[in-house]
Amino acid sequence: MNEWSRLDAAELNEIYVEQLEQYKAYQDRKLRLDMSRGKPCPEQLDLSAGMLDAIRAGEPVTAEDGTDARNYGGLDGLPEAKRLFADLLGVQPDEVIVGGSSSLTMMYDTIVRAMLFGVPGGDKPWGKEAAVKFLCPSPGYDRHFAICEQLGIEMIVVDMKEDGPDMDQVERLVAEDAAVKGIWCVPKYSNPDGITYSDVVVDRLAGMKTKAGDFRIFWDNAYVVHDLSPLPSRLKPIFAACREAGCPDRVFEYCSTSKVSFAGSGVAAMAASRGNLDAIRKTLAVQTIGPDKINQLRHVRFFGGPDGVRAHMEKHAAILKPKFAAVLTLLEERLGGIGIASWSKPDGGYFLSLNTMDGCAKAVVAMAAEAGVTLTKAGATFPYGLDPRDRNIRIAPSYPSLNELQTAIEIICLCVRIVSARKLLDARV
Amino acid sequence: MNEWSRLDAAELNEIYVEQLEQYKAYQDRKLRLDMSRGKPCPEQLDLSAGMLDAIRAGEPVTAEDGTDARNYGGLDGLPEAKRLFADLLGVQPDEVIVGGSSSLTMMYDTIVRAMLFGVPGGDKPWGKEAAVKFLCPSPGYDRHFAICEQLGIEMIVVDMKEDGPDMDQVERLVAEDAAVKGIWCVPKYSNPDGITYSDVVVDRLAGMKTKAGDFRIFWDNAYVVHDLSPLPSRLKPIFAACREAGCPDRVFEYCSTSKVSFAGSGVAAMAASRGNLDAIRKTLAVQTIGPDKINQLRHVRFFGGPDGVRAHMEKHAAILKPKFAAVLTLLEERLGGIGIASWSKPDGGYFLSLNTMDGCAKAVVAMAAEAGVTLTKAGATFPYGLDPRDRNIRIAPSYPSLNELQTAIEIICLCVRIVSARKLLDARV
Numbered sequence: 053m054n055e056w057s058r059l060d061a062a063e064l065n066e067i068y069v070e071q072l073e074q075y076k077a078y079q080d081r082k083l084r085l086d087m088s089r090g091k092p093c094p095e096q097l098d099l100s101a102g103m104l105d106a107i108r109a110g111e112p113v114t115a116e117d118g119t120d121a122r123n124y125g126g127l128d129g130l131p132e133a134k135r136l137f138a139d140l141l142g143v144q145p146d147e148v149i150v151g152g153s154s155s156l157t158m159m160y161d162t163i164v165r166a167m168l169f170g171v172p173g174g175d176k177p178w179g180k181e182a183a184v185k186f187l188c189p190s191p192g193y194d195r196h197f198a199i200c201e202q203l204g205i206e207m208i209v210v211d212m213k214e215d216g217p218d219m220d221q222v223e224r225l226v227a228e229d230a231a232v233k234g235i236w237c238v239p240k241y242s243n244p245d246g247i248t249y250s251d252v253v254v255d256r257l258a259g260m261k262t263k264a265g266d267f268r269i270f271w272d273n274a275y276v277v278h279d280l281s282p283l284p285s286r287l288k289p290i291f292a293a294c295r296e297a298g299c300p301d302r303v304f305e306y307c308s309t310s311k312v313s314f315a316g317s318g319v320a321a322m323a324a325s326r327g328n329l330d331a332i333r334k335t336l337a338v339q340t341i342g343p344d345k346i347n348q349l350r351h352v353r354f355f356g357g358p359d360g361v362r363a364h365m366e367k368h369a370a371i372l373k374p375k376f377a378a379v380l381t382l383l384e385e386r387l388g389g390i391g392i393a394s395w396s397k398p399d400g401g402y403f404l405s406l407n408t409m410d411g412c413a414k415a416v417v418a419m420a421a422e423a424g425v426t427l428t429k430a431g432a433t434f435p436y437g438l439d440p441r442d443r444n445i446r447i448a449p450s451y452p453s454l455n456e457l458q459t460a461i462e463i464i465c466l467c468v469r470i471v472s473a474r475k476l477l478d479a480r481v
Numbered sequence: 482m483n484e485w486s487r488l489d490a491a492e493l494n495e496i497y498v499e500q501l502e503q504y505k506a507y508q509d510r511k512l513r514l515d516m517s518r519g520k521p522c523p524e525q526l527d528l529s530a531g532m533l534d535a536i537r538a539g540e541p542v543t544a545e546d547g548t549d550a551r552n553y554g555g556l557d558g559l560p561e562a563k564r565l566f567a568d569l570l571g572v573q574p575d576e577v578i579v580g581g582s583s584s585l586t587m588m589y590d591t592i593v594r595a596m597l598f599g600v601p602g603g604d605k606p607w608g609k610e611a612a613v614k615f616l617c618p619s620p621g622y623d624r625h626f627a628i629c630e631q632l633g634i635e636m637i638v639v640d641m642k643e644d645g646p647d648m649d650q651v652e653r654l655v656a657e658d659a660a661v662k663g664i665w666c667v668p669k670y671s672n673p674d675g676i677t678y679s680d681v682v683v684d685r686l687a688g689m690k691t692k693a694g695d696f697r698i699f700w701d702n703a704y705v706v707h708d709l710s711p712l713p714s715r716l717k718p719i720f721a722a723c724r725e726a727g728c729p730d731r732v733f734e735y736c737s738t739s740k741v742s743f744a745g746s747g748v749a750a751m752a753a754s755r756g757n758l759d760a761i762r763k764t765l766a767v768q769t770i771g772p773d774k775i776n777q778l779r780h781v782r783f784f785g786g787p788d789g790v791r792a793h794m795e796k797h798a799a800i801l802k803p804k805f806a807a808v809l810t811l812l813e814e815r816l817g818g819i820g821i822a823s824w825s826k827p828d829g830g831y832f833l834s835l836n837t838m839d840g841c842a843k844a845v846v847a848m849a850a851e852a853g854v855t856l857t858k859a860g861a862t863f864p865y866g867l868d869p870r871d872r873n874i875r876i877a878p879s880y881p882s883l884n885e886l887q888t889a890i891e892i893i894c895l896c897v898r899i900v901s902a903r904k905l906l907d908a909r910v
Contacts, residue, residue, distance in 0.1 A: 092552065094549065097551040108533055109533045110530060111533075120523065121745075121746070122529075122745070123520055123521065123526060123743075124520050124744040124745050125520075125745070126745075153772070153773045154769050154770065156768070156770060160768040160769075161768070164593060168593070168608075179608070195770075198767045315551065315553040316552065316771050316775075317551060317773045317776065338589065338627045339585070340585060340586045341624075342745050343745070344773065345745055345746065346743060346745075347746065347773070347776070
């Protein structure tokens with residue numbers, strides 16, 4: 053089929069009417085399909101059933117250093133848990149703090165601490181600065197942006213390119229403004245595009261000159277082991293790059309097992325230089341006596357080690373791959389070659405981006421909702437919920453069954469076609 | 482024996498020399514006994530072994546409202562977990578937020594939120610005030626004081642009396658100074674005295690006039706079910722008292738199962754008015770997607786309900802009672818009737834207070850350490866670590882075995898006798 057922009061009004065109208073009829077048929081089915089969040093599906097959660105039996109009554113609950121995991125103590129995680137995360141993140145065990153169940157909480161708390169107490173390299177708490185600004189490569193993760201918004205941190209949109217954030221923009225902004233204290237990055241299988249940063253981007257982030265002496269990269273490596281291809285994307289290790297560039301304190305890295313074991317009952321960890329971690333431990337010791345060590349031990353025993361995690365992730369991939377494939381197939385069938393949408397084709401992670409023509413995303417999401425398909429709010433992938441081109445829609449294929457997913461994508465494609473046809477028709481008036 | 486203050490120098494010197502000899506014999510034994518923290522002993526932790534089997538692989542991990550506890554979602558806790566804590570705290574389920582594993586973290590986060598965003602009834606965040614002050618009934622819990630110190634909250638010492646804080650002091654301070662925003666309370670079996678607040682104290686706290694419109698009581702009900710006597714202390718419910726007094730938003734209450742199930746892997750909860758909780762949920766939703774719901778469900782299933790918790794606490798009491806009894810017996814034997822020390826006799830909780838003559842506590846703790854007995858740092862039970870009379874020593878009988886405990890108390894009593902004799906001798910020169 054030709055690009056729709058070349059069709060005349062009669063042809064467009066014919067398409068519009070026909071698609072609207074199909075849409076109404078879906079509406080009559082009173083569907084309720086939720087694709088708003090990147091939640092694992094029940095079959096994925098079943099993969100970790102053995103976690104529940106990993107430590108049974110009567111078995112020792114003792115860590116390798118003799119710590120009784122049932123009692124108080126151990127501020128920053130068990131040694132075997134640190135080693136497991138260190139291996140997954142490509143850092144040393146003493147560069148890791150293993151925490152509770154949520155990496156989002158670790159990020160939030162890191163920024164709150166920076167606001168209240170500052171970070172090494174700064175001369176005052178961020179909260180005492182006239183302004184604090186974060187660079188937000190967008191589309192990005194709405195919960196990152198919500199943290200900044202709540203804490204009064206001004207967000208500056210940076211464009212996402214094929215291989216990561218637009219580094220010309222980033223380098224210019226960090227060099228000229230000392231108020232720019234941070235950048236949000238989901239460097240592997242980014243949320244929502246599924247992009248993995250190139251080596252060049254990692255090196256430029258690690259080595260760029262920042263006006264702020266206490267600038268930090270918030271490296272949310274949420275999908276570090278979440279590959280869908282047998283030839284997974286390789287992300288250049290940023291810690292080594294930062295050390296080589298003479299900026300060893302520049303990165304806070306985060307990950308969790310929320311999408312490995314149980315979402316919400318997993319184990320989260322962060323990595324940073326020893327200097328950063330010493331500063332964090334000092335304040336952390338007042339916030340908590342220590343994390344849930346039994347759950348850390350459960351994870352270590354269930355997975356056995358990093359290879360066990362990787363083998364486990366292959367089982368996740370076996371469930372997720374057909375879902376991602378189905379989405380891509382349908383998008384191609386329904387929206388391919390007609391010039392009204394484009395989309396990303398990730399090799400891992402939990403999301404893909406669907407970009408409509410400018411000014412169509414909100415209308416598509418609203419129409420889909422009226423046919424029973426709940427999507428992430430249009431605009432949510434941008435700071436303050438404002439997508440300047442109103443075109444980005446986040447697709448989360450993991451939770452629905454394959455059948456539900458196909459129906460949902462059919463409906464979304466229909467909505468894109470209807471809204472696009474109407475827009476093109478309007479332009480002809 | 483007579484009071485030592487009436488002895489002459491020769492008699493005191495004889496005691497001093499004799500006790501010092503005994504002390505040196507203990508030193509030669511190279512003991513290592515840690516009584517610094519209120520940790521449950523291994524036998525207490527064994528009581529909850531069944532918790533590890535409370536949810537097994539293959540069993541449903543579904544809450545009563547259909548929530549899959551393995552997945553994301555549910556910001557403030559499962560309904561059955563809310564109900565359990567509501568019953569224990571004497572509030573309604575919708576007045577409860579069930580969190581992660583640490584009530585200390587919930588307290589810390591509540592105050593951080595107040596600093597950054599304020600609380601209902603206030604006109605600005607506490608962090609924007611010229612000064613924020615907390616009343617600290619002392620001796621009290623060192624970790625409460627550490628939170629204030631870290632956040633730059635000025636602490637004002639209030640004396641502890643037999644039935645709670647000196648309410649004349651409290652009422653005067655809250656009435657005259659709008660910077661006084663809070664008071665720390667461990668109302669049942671207080672840390673370290675083991676005192677339970679009287680009804681009169683609860684009523685005066687609930688009804689007192691505060692100059693600050695956003696004053697809060699931090700009601701750390703850590704020992705709500707931690708009775709050692711078959712006729713436990715009864716604490717008047719503060720929520721009802723506050724509502725009756727027309728101050729429904731005045732209290733934040735906290736508790737956890739850290740000393741019920743597993744210390745560090747338990748479940749924590751807080752209670753507050755619906756207005757307070759709505760404000761908290763609004764900010765909490767940015768900090769976390771939700772707490773570990775599997776662990777909440779584990780606790781609900783293991784205990785069955787509030788009566789199950791109470792029955793479980795009787796097993797704890799059976800282990801702890803002989804330890805508290807041994808401490809009290811030895812204190813009476815070694816230090817009774819000679820006018821050099823006094824101590825509290827709690828009916829529950831985890832601590833008791835040993836008060837030496839003024840100016841002796843630091844020396845006693847140092848001497849005990851040199852004989853291998855680690856105690857909580859002298860002064861730690863007061864804000865900024867400064868015990869104005871240098872007399873309060875916190876005794877934590879739970880962790881050591883009965884034998885170790887008896888040895889430790891023998892050594893502490895020896896140290897008190899030696900330091901006291903020396904002090905009385907010095908005064909005679």
